[in-house]
Amino acid sequence: MRTTAPDVSASGPLSYDVVIVGGGAAGLRAAIAVAETAPALSVAIVSKVYPMRSHTVSAEGGAAAVIKDVDSLDEHFRDTVSGGDWLCDQDAVEFFVEEAPKELLRLEHWGCPWSREPDGHVAVRPFGGMKQQRTWFAADKTGFHLLHALFQTSLKHQQIVRHDEWFATKLLVDDGRVGGVAGIELATGRIETIAAKAVILCTGGCGRVYPFTTNANIKTGDGMALAYRAGGPLKDMEFVQYHPTGLPFTGILITEAARAEGGWLLNRDGYRYLQDYDLGKPEPHPVFKSMELGPRDRLSQAFVKEMEKGRTIPTSYGPIVHLDLRHLGEQTIDTKLPFVRELCRDYERIDPVRELIPVRPVVHYMMGGVHTDIDGAAGVAGLYAAGETACVSINGANRLGSNSLPECLVFGARAGEAAASHAASAPGPAASLAAQAADERRRLEELLRRDGGRERVSTLRQEMQAAMEAGAGIYRSRDDLVKSVDRVHELQDRFRSVRLTDHSLTFNTELIAALELEFMLEVAGSILHSALMREESRGAHQRVDFPRRDDEQFLAHSLICRNDDGSWRIEYPPVTITRWPPGERVYGR
Amino acid sequence: MRTIALRVARYRPEDETEPTMQEYEVPLREDWAVLDGLNHIKDHLDGTLSYRWSCRMGICGSCGMTVNGEPKLTCGTFLTDYAPGPVTVEPLRNFPVVRDLVVDISDFMGKLPTVSPWIVDSEDAAPAEGEHLQTPEELDEYQQYSMCINCMLCYSACPVYGLDQDFLGPAAIALAQRYNLDSRDHGAHQRVDVLSAADGVWSCTFVGECTTACPKGVDPAGAIQRYKLTAATESVKSLLMPWGRRSDLPRPSGADQDNNAWSREVR
Ligand SMILES: Cc1cc2nc3c(=O)[nH]c(=O)nc-3n(C[C@H](O)[C@H](O)[C@H](O)COP(=O)(O)OP(=O)(O)OC[C@H]3O[C@@H](n4cnc5c(N)ncnc54)[C@H](O)[C@@H]3O)c2cc1C
Ligand code: SF4
Ligand code: FES
Numbered sequence: 001m002r003t004t005a006p007d008v009s010a011s012g013p014l015s016y017d018v019v020i021v022g023g024g025a026a027g028l029r030a031a032i033a034v035a036e037t038a039p040a041l042s043v044a045i046v047s048k049v050y051p052m053r054s055h056t057v058s059a060e061g062g063a064a065a066v067i068k069d070v071d072s073l074d075e076h077f078r079d080t081v082s083g084g085d086w087l088c089d090q091d092a093v094e095f096f097v098e099e100a101p102k103e104l105l106r107l108e109h110w111g112c113p114w115s116r117e118p119d120g121h122v123a124v125r126p127f128g129g130m131k132q133q134r135t136w137f138a139a140d141k142t143g144f145h146l147l148h149a150l151f152q153t154s155l156k157h158q159q160i161v162r163h164d165e166w167f168a169t170k171l172l173v174d175d176g177r178v179g180g181v182a183g184i185e186l187a188t189g190r191i192e193t194i195a196a197k198a199v200i201l202c203t204g205g206c207g208r209v210y211p212f213t214t215n216a217n218i219k220t221g222d223g224m225a226l227a228y229r230a231g232g233p234l235k236d237m238e239f240v241q242y243h244p245t246g247l248p249f250t251g252i253l254i255t256e257a258a259r260a261e262g263g264w265l266l267n268r269d270g271y272r273y274l275q276d277y278d279l280g281k282p283e284p285h286p287v288f289k290s291m292e293l294g295p296r297d298r299l300s301q302a303f304v305k306e307m308e309k310g311r312t313i314p315t316s317y318g319p320i321v322h323l324d325l326r327h328l329g330e331q332t333i334d335t336k337l338p339f340v341r342e343l344c345r346d347y348e349r350i351d352p353v354r355e356l357i358p359v360r361p362v363v364h365y366m367m368g369g370v371h372t373d374i375d376g377a378a379g380v381a382g383l384y385a386a387g388e389t390a391c392v393s394i395n396g397a398n399r400l401g402s403n404s405l406p407e408c409l410v411f412g413a414r415a416g417e418a419a420a421s422h423a424a425s426a427p428g429p430a431a432s433l434a435a436q437a438a439d440e441r442r443r444l445e446e447l448l449r450r451d452g453g454r455e456r457v458s459t460l461r462q463e464m465q466a467a468m469e470a471g472a473g474i475y476r477s478r479d480d481l482v483k484s485v486d487r488v489h490e491l492q493d494r495f496r497s498v499r500l501t502d503h504s505l506t507f508n509t510e511l512i513a514a515l516e517l518e519f520m521l522e523v524a525g526s527i528l529h530s531a532l533m534r535e536e537s538r539g540a541h542q543r544v545d546f547p548r549r550d551d552e553q554f555l556a557h558s559l560i561c562r563n564d565d566g567s568w569r570i571e572y573p574p575v576t577i578t579r580w581p582p583g584e585r586v587y588g589r
Numbered sequence: 590m591r592t593i594a595l596r597v598a599r600y601r602p603e604d605e606t607e608p609t610m611q612e613y614e615v616p617l618r619e620d621w622a623v624l625d626g627l628n629h630i631k632d633h634l635d636g637t638l639s640y641r642w643s644c645r646m647g648i649c650g651s652c653g654m655t656v657n658g659e660p661k662l663t664c665g666t667f668l669t670d671y672a673p674g675p676v677t678v679e680p681l682r683n684f685p686v687v688r689d690l691v692v693d694i695s696d697f698m699g700k701l702p703t704v705s706p707w708i709v710d711s712e713d714a715a716p717a718e719g720e721h722l723q724t725p726e727e728l729d730e731y732q733q734y735s736m737c738i739n740c741m742l743c744y745s746a747c748p749v750y751g752l753d754q755d756f757l758g759p760a761a762i763a764l765a766q767r768y769n770l771d772s773r774d775h776g777a778h779q780r781v782d783v784l785s786a787a788d789g790v791w792s793c794t795f796v797g798e799c800t801t802a803c804p805k806g807v808d809p810a811g812a813i814q815r816y817k818l819t820a821a822t823e824s825v826k827s828l829l830m831p832w833g834r835r836s837d838l839p840r841p842s843g844a845d846q847d848n849n850a851w852s853r854e855v856r
Contacts, residue, residue: 049641049643049649049651050694050698050739052649052650052738052739053643053644053649053650053651054649055643055644055649057644057648057649057650057738058644058646058648058649067720105719105720108720108721109708109717109721109773110707110708111707111708111768111771111773111774113728113731113732113735113771115725115728116723116724116725116728117725118724118725119722119724120722120723120724120727121720121722122720141648141736144648144738145735148735148737152701152706152707152764153707153708155701155702155706155707156702156705156707164698187687187693216643216644216645216649217642217643217644217645218643249620250620250645250646252645252646253646342647343646343647346647346665347620347646347665348620456636457636458631458632458633458636500636501635501636501637502636502637502639504601504603504604504637504688505603506601506602506603506639506687506688507639507687507688507689507691508639509631509639509640510631510636510637
């Protein structure tokens with residue numbers, strides 16, 4: 001073991017053609033795409049956790065792609081567009097539905113253990129908001145299997161170099177062109193810069209800006225903040241998905257597959273309350289796009305209404321309703337939903353075969369993210385983004401469950417190819433990057449050594465999370481949003497006197513938490529501002545003061561840009577409509 | 590409020606030569622895992638404590654530690670099961686300690702690629718156009734071995750690995766078997782060398798601690814036993830058919846050559 005502290009000012013001459021920040025589904029797929037399509041290029045993945053720890057690992061229910069004869073690309077397109085309340089860019093959705101089956105087959109060839117029909121064909125299951133069975137699954141550990149298959153396949157490509165447990169803190173940009181990334185190697189505390197001709201951000205979502213979320217500790221929106229600070233706009237940040245069924249204390253997700261297999265949502269009186277919210281009539285068996293298989297935004301909103309009527313059940317972790325799987329029987333639960341049973345048993349100490357599962361809506365997914373075009377290009381030359389951190393946008397105002405794993409694959413691959421072809425002809429890094437890198441090193445060293453600040457990281461984080469829940473929850477209003485905007489500005493001010501108690505260079509998780517908090521404050525601000533300015537209700541963005549969708553003014557993306565002084569401006573470029581003009585979203589009828 | 594004492598191993602390599610124990614009182618709540626106790630310490634009592642965690646749902650494999658002497662996922666191990674305490678939390682055994690509860694697993698990360706943990710395509714057939722058919726029974730053959738989350742609890746429990754770090758170890762062998770038994774794979778011959786080398790399956794003395802420790806029911810001990818049987822048959826075959834030595838077998842194209850050089854690259 002190393003006994004002396006390394007010289008923080010020493011930085012290796014690291015340089016690659018393409019650097020990918022993030023080793024989840026999107027990042028790994030992008031890396032393999034570079035390795036396969038441009039074998040002459042050098043490519044590296046940097047990731048703040050080992051790739052197989054990325055949050056893709058926790059995806060449960062499945063991945064959507066048309067493969068069965070009864071299904072069609074057009075239906076997948078329509079489900080996605082109406083699910084997204086017409087805020088999706090239809091050219092991107094067309095490309096997505098076409099590519100998704102090819103990508104999932106590729107994963108099949110790479111060893112993903114997809115669940116099968118008795119005859120050996122890939123099995124599919126229904127999912128919320130989908131009109132056909134088209135969700136491929138690997139029991140209910142789809143993300144886990146997909147991630148490990150990708151990671152293990154990536155090991156085959158010697159060309160892919162990894163920097164594991166390496167935390168990116170800043171994008172180096174010169175004259176509107178990306179030249180690399182600066183960051184910290186966790187084990188040694190070494191501050192390094194990695195030069196690159198193209199950088200792909202695949203850093204995942206930002207659920208941790210909220211107090212109650214299915215998202216892992218690492219989902220702090222780093223890539224969104226990195227791009228935002230480097231001049232790349234963020235798109236549609238106000239659209240935050242609440243998943244209707246999280247376990248009350250932990251926020252652990254009970255997958256939508258539980259409802260797809262036939263689970264029911266029951267209120268205090270044991271009544272399937274969704275029938276009161278224009279979501280169809282209760283049938284004993286699951287019906288596509290109806291009741292429990294409605295879209296997530298509508299189901300989470302129905303919960304709030306039910307709560308207002310006093311028909312939820314109070315607990316020490318807030319109001320809940322029940323998810324009932326008992327009628328599915330032990331065998332179905334064990335073969336189709338083994339992880340659900342495992343999670344309920346281990347974390348809630350109940351057995352869904354015999355007992356009701358307590359659930360409540362929980363922050364789950366970011367529809368918004370780094371603004372990109374269909375190639376993943378993020379508005380700064382050489383910068384790309386893919387996966388949950390990006391907004392292409394195929395998810396519009398509300399993502400359909402099981403669309404995001406294939407999104408990571410489809411657009412991860414595309415961004416990898418685009419970044420590779422950009423890197424092949426891009427000039428080497430500009431000389432001025434060294435100065436930027438030196439500035440960043442000084443900033444980090446100052447933060448690490450700073451004594452005498454007053455604010456604790458954990459206190460600021462808690463206050464930010466409370467402000468987000470109060471201002472940008474399932475239902476929003478101008479007053480609440482304004483209050484939360486002020487609050488987050490105040491927290492940003494207070495962050496300037498944050499105090500670290502840990503000054504060690506070795507695996508300093510307090511330093512990382514502080515940097516993540518700084519990123520989250522940036523992201524939180526962008527969510528609140530975008531939500532405040534969008535004076536309509538669409539998908540997951542519901543304004544009590546503007547309860548209707550307003551296509552006249554807001555059939556448009558919110559593009560928020562950061563000015564150099566930290567202030568912001570929002571533009572509204574139109575949504576791309578190729579063939580399906582806005583209509584009514586219809587479920588259960 | 591009821592509380593429970595957590596005795597936590599601390600080690601700061603810049604200041605200390607030896608680990609020390611530090612005690613903290615944390616709330617004893619019905620639904621708190623050991624990890625929640627550690628997070629309470631980090632957020633409210635002592636910001637300098639370092640440990641890894643992420644998903645807190647038993648699937649990312651980050652949060653393995655030694656709890657009262659046993660390797661555990663701390664996000665799935667509950668404080669009330671140890672009441673009235675104290676609960677001792679130490680880093681996983683058999684690994685170098687980086688800091689506090691964080692261990693260095695680069696040895697395992699380097700071993701992973703040596704077992705070619707990917708589907709090796711057949712040399713004869715063209716790559717499949719559509720899906721490979723695989724019946725649920727064929728899936729069952731390897732599914733258990735595909736459940737590994739790389740949490741390292743089995744390495745921590747393994748007495749052989751404790752003595753000999755060159756031992757390939759339970760999870761790596763189980764993963765090799767996961768691919769060997771997959772009906773889509775044609776790479777078993779490519780994994781023979783590393784599996785049946787001196788540091789491969791034969792190092793295992795079948796103590797079975799790995800299977801006991803595994804939180805995901807992978808049964809690495811079973812994988813090892815099963816491979817020993819295969820390897821025994823293989824070596825008989827190569828005695829009978831000297832021309833069948835693996836080095837003479839045509840190697841499939843791809844990146845399998847010189848896996849060791851690659852593993853040095855991995856950082
Ligand atoms: C509980 C749960 C269940 C889900 N189930 C489904 C499902 O069934 N179907 C579906 O389609 N979708 C599902 N989703 C959504 C889907 O899993 C995610 O959107 C998707 O996996 C995101 O993948 P990603 O590659 O974009 O990011 P992630 O997998 O989150 O990876 C992010 C990567 O970026 C790295 N990183 C982040 N910041 C930094 C930094 N500063 N420096 C260096 N590295 C960094 C991390 O280390 C990590 O490797 C689910 C989500 C959750 C939370
Ligand atoms: S085999 Fe089990 S104990 Fe070992 S790393 Fe895998 S999941 Fe963990
Ligand atoms: S935190 Fe992921 S396994 Fe425990």
